[in-house]
Amino acid sequence: MDAYTCTECGRCTAECPANLTGKKLSPRKIMMDTRDRMEEIGKSRSDAKGHDQKFLLGGFISKEEINACTSCNACVEACPVLINPLDIILQLRRYEAMEASGSPASWNAMFQNVETNAAPWKFSPQDRFNWAEELKNDR
Numbered sequence: 001m002d003a004y005t006c007t008e009c010g011r012c013t014a015e016c017p018a019n020l021t022g023k024k025l026s027p028r029k030i031m032m033d034t035r036d037r038m039e040e041i042g043k044s045r046s047d048a049k050g051h052d053q054k055f056l057l058g059g060f061i062s063k064e065e066i067n068a069c070t071s072c073n074a075c076v077e078a079c080p081v082l083i084n085p086l087d088i089i090l091q092l093r094r095y096e097a098m099e100a101s102g103s104p105a106s107w108n109a110m111f112q113n114v115e116t117n118a119a120p121w122k123f124s125p126q127d128r129f130n131w132a133e134e135l136k137n138d139r
């Protein structure tokens with residue numbers, strides 16, 4: 001319903017830091033692509049053809065677009081009709097990571113660090129304050 005509510009005003013894209021720095025991502029386009037895909041599914045079902053083997057991710061929205069999102073929430077705050085392009089981006093990215101194992105290799109290393117070290121870095125939690133010990137020793 002969010003996609004049908006979008007007025008296509010573009011305020012979300014005007015505030016998006018990814019878009020402003022030249023990345024391919026436009027939250028306005030995410031909403032419009034979602035609506036286009038919904039309409040396509042509706043038509044194919046009413047024609048009784050079954051699944052048309054097309055997908056929102058890959059067919060309309062690229063991985064490059066969803067991976068450019070910083071999750072900053074600026075698009076959500078800018079929207080005058082209180083709809084949420086970020087929610088669609090996160091759901092697509094979650095699917096790509098958890099179902100398709102399609103995240104970039106550098107992200108997978110970070111995910112593994114979060115799992116084993118409870119932080120994005122490769123250091124063990126016990127070693128996190130070593131830098132402070134080194135400062136003490138320098139005194």
Ligand code: SF4
Pocket residue numbers: 012015016017018019025026027068069070071072073074075076085086089
């Ligand atoms: S949450 Fe993502 S899409 Fe929305 S403004 Fe931030 S970077 Fe752009």
Ligand code: SF4
Pocket residue numbers: 005006007008009010011012013027028031078079080081082083084085
């Ligand atoms: S700000 Fe809201 S209504 Fe305007 S284009 Fe973006 S999602 Fe659509």
